[in-house]
Amino acid sequence: MSKKIIIISAHPDDEILGAGGTLVRHYLAGDEIGWLIATKITEQQGFSKERCIKRQEEIEKVESALKIIRTYQLGYPTMTLDTRDLQKLIPKIAEIFHDFKPERIYCVNRSDSHSDHRILFDAVMACTKSFRYPYIREVLMYECISETEFAPALPEKAFIPNCFVDISEQLEKKLELMRIYSSELGEHPFPRSEKNIEALATFRGATAGVKYAEAFQVLKSLRLEEL
Numbered sequence: 001m002s003k004k005i006i007i008i009s010a011h012p013d014d015e016i017l018g019a020g021g022t023l024v025r026h027y028l029a030g031d032e033i034g035w036l037i038a039t040k041i042t043e044q045q046g047f048s049k050e051r052c053i054k055r056q057e058e059i060e061k062v063e064s065a066l067k068i069i070r071t072y073q074l075g076y077p078t079m080t081l082d083t084r085d086l087q088k089l090i091p092k093i094a095e096i097f098h099d100f101k102p103e104r105i106y107c108v109n110r111s112d113s114h115s116d117h118r119i120l121f122d123a124v125m126a127c128t129k130s131f132r133y134p135y136i137r138e139v140l141m142y143e144c145i146s147e148t149e150f151a152p153a154l155p156e157k158a159f160i161p162n163c164f165v166d167i168s169e170q171l172e173k174k175l176e177l178m179r180i181y182s183s184e185l186g187e188h189p190f191p192r193s194e195k196n197i198e199a200l201a202t203f204r205g206a207t208a209g210v211k212y213a214e215a216f217q218v219l220k221s222l223r224l225e226e227l
Contacts, residue, residue: 002031003029003031003032003103004031004101004103004104004135005026005032005033005034005103005104005105005106006033006035006096006097006104006105007019007033007035007036008036008038008107008108008124009035009036009038010038010081010114010117011037011039012037012055012058012059012062013178013181013184013192014108014144014147015035015062016062016174016177016178016180017144017145017146017178017197018106018142018143018144018214019106019214020167020174020177020178020214021167021171021173021174021201021214022106022167022170023066024167024173024174025165025167025170027067032069033066033067034071034072034096034102035063035068035070035072036071036072036074036096037071037072037073037074038076038081038089039074039075039076039077039079039080039081040052040073040075040077041055041077041078042077044077045077045078051183054183059071059073061180062177062180065177070099072100074092079114080116081119085119085123086123086126089119089123090126090127093123093126094127094133097127097133097136103136103137103138104136104137104140105124105128105136105138105139106140106141106142107125107139107141108120108121108141108144109121109143109147109159110122110125111148111151111152111157111158112144112147112148112150113150113151117144117147128220130222136220137220137221137222138218138221138222139219140163140217140218141159141216141217142214142216143161143200143215143216145196146191150191159217160217161215161217162216162217162218163215163216163218164204164205164207164208164210164213164214165213165214165216166208166212166213167212167213167214168210171198171201171212175194175197175198178194178197198212201213201214
């Protein structure tokens with residue numbers, strides 16, 4: 001039976017870095033995929049018109065490749081989210097969830113070094129209460145290379161993976177999808193490099209006993225129909 005899942009991105013490319021292989025598995029399984037993107041780049045911030053157009057083209061290519069059936073773009077300027085935005089951000093996300101009715105949410109990590117990620121996480125979690133969103137069965141955080149590992153080294157900031165998805169057959173497709181965001185990739189030791197994406201998948205795979213894996217931290221898993 002197909003599932004409805006939604007992937008949450010503070011910025012386009014988060015979804016591929018953190019869950020690209022898992023998303024490939026979802027579309028191959030026939031699941032319905034939604035995508036929420038919180039921010040965008042703008043000319044007012046100094047990005048060229050050509051770059052802004054190219055970013056939208058990148059989004060459309062990822063939509064097509066993953067057979068995403070609905071994309072929600074909130075349009076906040078990138079690198080500007082702060083706590084003052086929560087009052088408006090939470091009802092916008094609530095409306096999206098009520099429209100799409102996802103069973104599973106993949107969300108950015110609460111302690112990522114980028115403030116956009118942290119604010120977005122808080123807004124998403126405010127929209128997961130079972131009495132208001134009874135269709136949500138699972139909430140998982142994903143790690144985003146170049147953001148999660150640079151969080152402050154404090155116990156309460158730790159990403160603690162407790163769920164692993166085997167992407168041994170999907171890693172090449174994940175790398176292919178990441179190449180869509182070519183301007184976000186660099187050469188090792190730059191964190192967002194193909195070498196480091198593969199290295200993280202290798203490390204997580206070793207933990208799970210497979211060749212390559214993606215890791216998640218489960219925040220909610222309701223299995224009321226099962227023992």
